[in-house]
Amino acid sequence: MQQGWNLTQDRDCAGAAFRELGFRLEHPDNGDQVDIKWNISTTTLFVSVYAP
DSSP: OTTSOEEEEEEEEEOSSOEEEEEEEEOTTTOOEEEEEEETTTTEEEEEEEOO
């Protein structure tokens, strides 16, 4: 966020067998987005990148 990215989503999802934390950042100049999710149950990190 110090580089100008905006926090557009902050997630804390839970189901019967999982819990997932994450957030989405978007660059205000070009619309690029980065999603980061952490699954606590499986200790898996998911990273997705989107560009218009």
